[in-house]
Amino acid sequence: MDKEDGKKLPSKEIGIGLLGLGVIGSEVASTLINSSEELEKKVGLPIKLSGVLVKNIEKVRSLNIPKNLLTTDRSVIINNPKIHILVEVIGGTTIAASAVREALQAGIHVITANKELVAKFGSELHDLASANGVAFHYEAAVGGGIPLVATLNRALVASRVTTLRAIINGTTNYILSEMAKNKLSFSKAIKQAQDLGYAEPDPTSDIDGSDAAFKLAILTGIAFDSPINYNDIYKEGIVDLAPNDFVYADELGYSIKLLAIAKRQDDDSIDARVHPVLLNKDTPLAKVDGVLNAIEVSGDLIGQVLLYGEGAGAQPTTNSILSDLVEIARDLSLDNVAIHSHQNEQKHNLYPSNQITVRYYIRMLVSDEPGVMSKITQVLAQKTISIASVIQRETSASNKLAEVVIMTHKAIENELHESITELKKVIGVKDVATVIRLEE
Amino acid sequence: MDKEDGKKLPSKEIGIGLLGLGVIGSEVASTLINSSEELEKKVGLPIKLSGVLVKNIEKVRSLNIPKNLLTTDRSVIINNPKIHILVEVIGGTTIAASAVREALQAGIHVITANKELVAKFGSELHDLASANGVAFHYEAAVGGGIPLVATLNRALVASRVTTLRAIINGTTNYILSEMAKNKLSFSKAIKQAQDLGYAEPDPTSDIDGSDAAFKLAILTGIAFDSPINYNDIYKEGIVDLAPNDFVYADELGYSIKLLAIAKRQDDDSIDARVHPVLLNKDTPLAKVDGVLNAIEVSGDLIGQVLLYGEGAGAQPTTNSILSDLVEIARDLSLDNVAIHSHQNEQKHNLYPSNQITVRYYIRMLVSDEPGVMSKITQVLAQKTISIASVIQRETSASNKLAEVVIMTHKAIENELHESITELKKVIGVKDVATVIRLEE
Numbered sequence: 017m018d019k020e021d022g023k024k025l026p027s028k029e030i031g032i033g034l035l036g037l038g039v040i041g042s043e044v045a046s047t048l049i050n051s052s053e054e055l056e057k058k059v060g061l062p063i064k065l066s067g068v069l070v071k072n073i074e075k076v077r078s079l080n081i082p083k084n085l086l087t088t089d090r091s092v093i094i095n096n097p098k099i100h101i102l103v104e105v106i107g108g109t110t111i112a113a114s115a116v117r118e119a120l121q122a123g124i125h126v127i128t129a130n131k132e133l134v135a136k137f138g139s140e141l142h143d144l145a146s147a148n149g150v151a152f153h154y155e156a157a158v159g160g161g162i163p164l165v166a167t168l169n170r171a172l173v174a175s176r177v178t179t180l181r182a183i184i185n186g187t188t189n190y191i192l193s194e195m196a197k198n199k200l201s202f203s204k205a206i207k208q209a210q211d212l213g214y215a216e217p218d219p220t221s222d223i224d225g226s227d228a229a230f231k232l233a234i235l236t237g238i239a240f241d242s243p244i245n246y247n248d249i250y251k252e253g254i255v256d257l258a259p260n261d262f263v264y265a266d267e268l269g270y271s272i273k274l275l276a277i278a279k280r281q282d283d284d285s286i287d288a289r290v291h292p293v294l295l296n297k298d299t300p301l302a303k304v305d306g307v308l309n310a311i312e313v314s315g316d317l318i319g320q321v322l323l324y325g326e327g328a329g330a331q332p333t334t335n336s337i338l339s340d341l342v343e344i345a346r347d348l349s350l351d352n353v354a355i356h357s358h359q360n361e362q363k364h365n366l367y368p369s370n371q372i373t374v375r376y377y378i379r380m381l382v383s384d385e386p387g388v389m390s391k392i393t394q395v396l397a398q399k400t401i402s403i404a405s406v407i408q409r410e411t412s413a414s415n416k417l418a419e420v421v422i423m424t425h426k427a428i429e430n431e432l433h434e435s436i437t438e439l440k441k442v443i444g445v446k447d448v449a450t451v452i453r454l455e456e
Numbered sequence: 457m458d459k460e461d462g463k464k465l466p467s468k469e470i471g472i473g474l475l476g477l478g479v480i481g482s483e484v485a486s487t488l489i490n491s492s493e494e495l496e497k498k499v500g501l502p503i504k505l506s507g508v509l510v511k512n513i514e515k516v517r518s519l520n521i522p523k524n525l526l527t528t529d530r531s532v533i534i535n536n537p538k539i540h541i542l543v544e545v546i547g548g549t550t551i552a553a554s555a556v557r558e559a560l561q562a563g564i565h566v567i568t569a570n571k572e573l574v575a576k577f578g579s580e581l582h583d584l585a586s587a588n589g590v591a592f593h594y595e596a597a598v599g600g601g602i603p604l605v606a607t608l609n610r611a612l613v614a615s616r617v618t619t620l621r622a623i624i625n626g627t628t629n630y631i632l633s634e635m636a637k638n639k640l641s642f643s644k645a646i647k648q649a650q651d652l653g654y655a656e657p658d659p660t661s662d663i664d665g666s667d668a669a670f671k672l673a674i675l676t677g678i679a680f681d682s683p684i685n686y687n688d689i690y691k692e693g694i695v696d697l698a699p700n701d702f703v704y705a706d707e708l709g710y711s712i713k714l715l716a717i718a719k720r721q722d723d724d725s726i727d728a729r730v731h732p733v734l735l736n737k738d739t740p741l742a743k744v745d746g747v748l749n750a751i752e753v754s755g756d757l758i759g760q761v762l763l764y765g766e767g768a769g770a771q772p773t774t775n776s777i778l779s780d781l782v783e784i785a786r787d788l789s790l791d792n793v794a795i796h797s798h799q800n801e802q803k804h805n806l807y808p809s810n811q812i813t814v815r816y817y818i819r820m821l822v823s824d825e826p827g828v829m830s831k832i833t834q835v836l837a838q839k840t841i842s843i844a845s846v847i848q849r850e851t852s853a854s855n856k857l858a859e860v861v862i863m864t865h866k867a868i869e870n871e872l873h874e875s876i877t878e879l880k881k882v883i884g885v886k887d888v889a890t891v892i893r894l895e896e
Contacts, residue, residue: 055614161615161757174782318765319769322765324763335614335757
């Protein structure tokens, strides 16, 4: 495999550098070591783990890894001329961003499982990879073992994506499924998720929608071939949902899901947002329960395609990393090293989220007195928000409160918000408890 | 883009030859002509339709295509030095097989949408492509616009597939959905499918399971990295299913689906078959209704992934062809022309279908007389087939017949068949109407 044209190519084997030896790093390392024969068959050259960045070399590890491969100094890995591919699984963006930049600049191909890194620095790192003629792959950053990035990148190459809708946070989907199925409160459901290992001790980034927004930024970037600023994505978590919302939703024929949505609004702008939605029960996405992830892509030629599977876990994530690795390594072994760089990348603006037009579910607590409903409908009418249906139910005789659920026809988000502010001022309206957008 | 190393590469543009100008051929041609600018941006070189094989040059076509591109002689296309990629959409295997062979031998990359060709000659054509250093791609041959081949090929590269289960014939899935939902008879359901254009005037290859078996042969070949002989795949169609079967299935908690199944049985053999199954209603595949297709892949690392979408139609199919085309064209434009050839291809045997062990649903018509059930249970006991549950129901008072549905525990197919033969001899058993395997 020695090349005569002077290109820096692996002559006998392909060296891998690994940043991080946590749960996923250990799984990657053990696969590289234990499945080396299989990998060599697939690639055509031996794959060799040549260096691992760790915090503490002396830490006792269950994984049997030669100590001379471990280092606490990342420059040892990046300056190692025998390392051709770097796998970054430390997470966070402080060390990871610098390390990945240095690697790309040194002509090393990079694979990362770090969604925050790709969501925040993806565009810059793509450009850097392009400029240095190396690959920057991140299948493992979204959707665990589901090949979302490869599918979007490769198969949708000829189709123009119009809509992407995804359940890409297993923790929140588990919580919502439990609240719907077993009528749990939010706090009980999250406790249960933590007990089962489906939620972190600090679940903030899951339940406030950040994690889903990271992933949406990545997927939107690919699907619409446009860099998206993560910070501009509108996001809303699931903490305000109450058991009663699931009861009403069910009665009205809907499931409640935390959805990541990206829609082509016009040639210049994309409507991208993460928030809970009411979704018709018959929609395939509405049937995705528990910790599973699913993404639905619609395009002009492709129609609608849904991918569905385990969105997290060390093994599925490792599988995605290894798929990226084998792809790059095959190209290296074949001397197919030219990297296709985007030529049609177009910067889209994000459509202002307060301008979207959807239907709304509004749950209110009101005094069970004559005239209150009349005042509510008046407020909505003033904002030209028309009512599609109403459910009114007594809560308890003692406090004389009634629960009112209104489904509106389509309204502009901005005007809906203004009307909610007005509704809260109506005498007799004790609380506007929940507002959920309907996704059609 | 002129290369100095003497390789035959497109210098200014990439030429496409098209075999066939039917519904899909026309869609491909019109996209190549109308979206040439977009394609060039994606590929890096212009893509030019340079020749089209048709039966009749003079035929009036709605597509506005320069007449000088049309030919009735395929050698004109294959010998054209400006054609780098051939798209075969004539169907059948007579002309298609010869033409594809000739093209591969002439160093032309081939893309086909022809499932029968790939199912029957895939292994040979793969070898031929490999020997000539060109690509042989067929995403469009299975699952319309759903990127099944790419997903299996690329993302499962690191995972070992254990099971593949798929609904890959939209016609039969539509018929079964209608029989279940609207209690239609088989003949009414097929008539309706024909009226809606979901079934051919001669629907034989759909309803007898052949079409699904072609596709299963292709998918199994990729998923298990092993050539599969199409003719050895056990197949059974849907013609024997009656409306009552759907009523009982529903009562028992199952949907009836025509499933294509491939399971790793042991290191050497794969259990591959196409037949109707009872599928637990909660299984994601059981919820796939109408003309949609879905494939579920399970692997050691990947867990379970489901892909779901439109399995047919000119536009989704064209999208798959163009995805293959852009992939090859990009590599050509980058001089990345080395083709990865399989090194670990292993020939698996097909596991004998009469040795599989599953649960069965058996529907019988019996005389409503004392002692018949006792004889039935005796016959089954002799073959050590144990009964899990029984439903017995009067059909009509006049003919004194009762309908008996038996769910067995797991049994070996061979012994089940023998017991059915015995059951038919039992006095009082008028008919063993339906036998359906349970897929767990």
